[in-house]
Ligand code: FES
């Protein structure tokens with residue numbers, strides 16, 4: 001861990017060591033230091049718009065639920081019953097009147113208060129008031145997304161990712177569908193690949209390369225997010241039809257990306273499974289005025305790009321295990337975003353000891 005030096009300028013910097021991508025101990029440290037201390041996208045605002053609507057999520061092994069209360073408040077809790085730790089809710093989303101544990105039937109109201117404890121009379125020193133569901137540190141709706149912060153947040157999500165919310169327009173975008181991929185690589189390999197400033201576009205994504213104006217592709221860094229932007233040039237086929245306007249590729253620390261083109265947004269959420277595997281969830285949004293053909297072509301383009309990325313990321317993970325490789329250098333012209341990520345990650349791990 002000590003071999004990464006975050007104080008060097010980009011021209012002199014090295015990547016985090018390969019062991020950070022392959023060691024179970026680092027993956028365990030990240031669960032607390034990174035995923036336990038960052039805003040995590042857990043779903044879409046439309047899923048919890050009405051009273052009783054809920055969604056569940058897993059944040060690096062922590063089960064959580066978000067539910068809209070009778071009073072209209074959105075609340076987030078650990079999805080763990082106070083009796084024997086069974087989940088209160090098992091479905092990804094839905095609508096309930098109360099939270100009833102399926103194991104022994106304890107019930108909690110939508111504000112997390114323990115209400116019913118069948119056959120529990122005679123239990124001494126048991127304070128029902130003190131046995132409500134444990135709340136997460138923060139929950140919020142921002143943009144079309146729902147966010148959870150497991151620990152106490154240092155600032156609201158809208159302040160954390162201020163530039164993203166200020167510069168992105170979600171007006172007119174409607175959720176269409178999701179797809180999920182399980183990758184044989186550490187979650188950071190996928191993030192690194194995303195943050196290389198278009199360095200791999202010409203080589204890995206030949207079709208996409210045809211419409212990106214690579215000369216004007218640039219990366220801007222902010223406190224805990226970054227954006228890669230590129231004007232798009234007219235192109236042929238499905239790529240040309242669906243990738244127009246300006247491309248904006250937002251990365252929000254540590255594991256969320258939003259890719260915006262005219263009429264299209266797709267988001268990528270990268271979930272760590274263990275040190276060698278991650279899950280990437282794509283969600284596709286389209287402007288309400290686009291045609292079914294446009295949607296079909298756009299999803300196909302995203303799938304092709306994703307397949308190309310999956311292949312290279314899995315190969316990189318194998319390379320990171322090689323005794324021949326420890327760290328690499330960064331392109332000053334292209335890879336400022338990757339070093340930014342490594343510095344944020346190292347700072348988080350260091351802060352937690
Ligand atoms: S674990 Fe929930 S009621 Fe027993």
Ligand SMILES: [Fe+2]
Pocket residue numbers: 193194200204205305309
């Ligand atoms: Fe890529």
